Amino acid sequence: MGPQKGKRGVPLMSDLRDLYQEVILDHHKKPRNFHKIEHANRRAEGYNPLCGDKLSVYIQLENGIVKDISFVGTGCAISTASASMMTESLKGKSESEAKEAFEKFHQLVTNHSDSPPDAAAMGKLAVFSGVREYPVRVKCATLAWHTMRAALDQSQGAVATE
Amino acid sequence: MTAAANKNIPYDVEKARRDFPIFCEPVNGKQLIYLDNAATTQKPQVVLDALMHFYTRECANIHRGVHYLSERATESYETSRAKITRLINAASPNEIIFVRGSTEAINLVAQTYGKMFVGSGDEVLISAMEHHSNIVPWQILCEEKGARLRVTPMNDAGEFVFEQYERMLGPRTRLVAITGVSNALGTVNPVSEIIKLAHDRGVPVLVDGAQMIQHMPVDVRALDCDFFAFSGHKMYGPTGIGVLYAKERLLEKMPPYQGGGDMITSVTFEKTIYNKLPYKFEAGTPNVAGAIGLGAAVDYLQSVGLENISAHEQELLACGTLALQALDDVRIIGTAKEKTSVISFVLEGVHPHDIGTILDKHGIAIRTGHHCAQPVMEFYGIPATARASLGMYNTKEDIEALLWGLRKVREVFR
Known part of the structure; x- marks a missing residue:
């Protein structure tokens, strides 16, 4: 009983580093595009009742292009970093590219398909591939993405991942 | 009572742990440190044996057949009802209704x-x-009836505010429903x-005992509660x-x-x-097993002995609270003077x-x-908490493991 440091500590730490990569921790501490866009023409709210994560995604869509995208809210490291990195990756993308990115990201973190997406093709977002080893955390990683898609679709009401 | 007879025997937590098979083998490759007892408790071998015995030796429907097995099953089921009657000191087994849970x-x-x-226009x-x-x-009921759900506040420590309760217990209050x-x-x-106080004003009271029954002796007649609800799986029994409990005249x-x-x-x-x-x-075939x-x-x-369990858990609570309080970056949510072993x-x-x-x-399993x-989280202005809830088989080593685990958390988030 009690912590068996030698036995537990070393391999586990590297395990956890697969989930909590430096880039993720950095975006958690200093989330990018973390503000409201006052005149955003697309907006949605996401909520994960399991952990109480709440966030709003703002999009300025012009001629089918994501001119600007931002978010505000509270969440765990995974959901905050995912939101932050999503906003970085989608700026300047077309609406259909953004939706395609959603699908790819979802596949990356769930990996239910026989042919997992090429992590390298995901660019920086590949750091989230560790999430697939933590099924209960998938909802954290995808909350911002679901919310972004809802904003593009202008779905009514809040998005819940439950 | 057995519990009283055990008062003088020192509680041996290591012996108790051996009653629970889950602690005898690694879980997910590790020695389990289970600190989620408020969600559900682990089951001792005797409970598992009882389930196995019913399904292998006594399986039949109850209150129906004239055959041997049905009689045996009925007897076992009703014996359980009698045990619960005694556990909470109900006046009669007629006051014990088996349900799925609280x-x-x-x-x-x-x-x-x-x-x-x-x-x-009435109030709950x-x-x-x-x-x-x-x-x-109660929300569902109030909406259906056009009644009003009123909420007595708590203070910053998470304690019931009696003066406010006294004020809110009004002429339209038809029922008080309160967690123990x-x-x-x-x-x-x-x-x-x-x-x-509610009875002084002619109002019946329901006590949600889901987090009470496993931590302290409960005497429904001494309490004089009108309804008392609890779940088996939080008191080392099966799920489902x-x-x-309800007073017979109300039932x-x-x-x-x-x-x-x-x-x-x-x-x-x-x-x-x-x-x-x-x-x-009890409509339909109940959960006999x-x-x-x-x-x-x-x-x-x-x-x-529930007194023994309570004393052991209180010691762990004091030890865990002290240890967590000493950490600068930890804030304990819920600091009532009287608590069960939940941190x-x-x-x-x-x-x-x-x-x-x-x-x-x-x-290390926590919740x-x-x-x-959610209203409690809102009160404290936080989206969530981490909760370590201790049970009869937890040890000071488990608390040390939690502290050690928190150091590991900090290492990741340093």
């Missing part, structure tokens, strides 16, 4: 007693620290005083079985909850005569969910989230 027990009261005695009074299962059934112990904070409420007045077999004396297409208590409230398993859990708890906390700069994942990786008590 949630169903509360819904039963809302949909029968509530429907009959709560009308338009609950507290600010209720579990969703003692909020939503808060699941999210561990606060022990002054239920005896709450009941006394729980109990509603007599209440309409049935569900219709079906077993709850009737005779049925014609014109008229049905309901069965006597407690069967009037679960009830028998719960009876075994009651025997087990009494053989160990809810937040760690600066780290979301509870991340704490939960990292601790889990080290074989993270809102604990089905």
Whole structure:
């Protein structure tokens, strides 16, 4: 009983580093595009009742292009970093590219398909591939993405991942 | 009683641990450190044996067949009811209704007693620290009846504010529904005083005992509560079985909850005569195995002694609270003077969910989230907490492991 440091500590730490990569921790501490866009023409709210994560995604869509995208809210490291990195990756993308990115990201973190997406093709977002080893955390990683898609679709009401 | 007889025997936690097979083998490759007892408790071998025995030796439906096995099963089921009657000192087994759990027990009261005695403009009074299962059934009732759900506040420590309660207990209050112990904070409420005041004003009281029954001796007649709800799986018994205790004279007045077999004396297409208590409230084949398993859990708890368990858990609570208080970056949520062994906390700069994942990786199971008590989280202005809830088999080493785990969390988030 009690912590068996030698036995537990070393391999586990590297395990956890697969989930909590430096880039993720950095975006958690200093989330990018973390503000409201006052005149955003697309907006949605996401909520994960399991952990109480709440966030709003703002999009300025012009001629089918994501001119600007931002978010505000509270969440765990995974959901905050995912939101932050999503906003970085989608700026300047077309609406259909953004939706395609959603699908790819979802596949990356769930990996239910026989042919997992090429992590390298995901660019920086590949750091989230560790999430697939933590099924209960998938909802954290995808909350911002679901919310972004809802904003593009202008779905009514809040998005819940439950 | 067995419990009283055990008062002088020192409690041996290592011996108790050996009663639980889950601690005898690694879980997910690690020695399990289980600190999620407020969600559900592990099961001792005697409970598992009782379930196995029923299904291998006694399996039959109850209250029906004239055959040997049905008689045996009926007897075992009713023996469990008698054990529960004694455990909580009910006046009669007629007052013990088997249900799925506390949630169903509360819904039963809302949909029968509530429907009959709560009308338009009336009020149901609950507290600010209720579990969703003692909020939503009353919301449904109030909405249907045009009644009002009122909420007595708590203070910053997470304690019941008696003066406010006194003020809110009004002429339209038809029922007080209060948790005995808060699941999210561990606060022990002054239920005896709450009941006394309500009764002075002619108002019946339901006590949600889901977080109480496993931590302290409960005497429903001494409390004089009108309803008492609890779940088997939080008191070292099986899932899917729980109990509603209600005073017989109230049960007599209440309409049935569900219709079906077993709850009737005779049925014609014109008229049905309901069965006597407690069967009037047990429509359909009940969870026979679960009830028998719960009876075994009651025997087990009494053989160990709830006083012994309580003393052991209080020692762990004091030790864990002291250790966590000493950490600069930890804030304990819920600091009532009287608590059960629940320590809810937040760690600066780290979301509870991340704490939960990292601790889990080290074989430490805690609960993270809102604990089905979102209004409590809102009160403290936090989305969630991490909660370590201790049971009869936890040790100081488990608390050390938690502290060690929190250091690992900080290493990741340094």
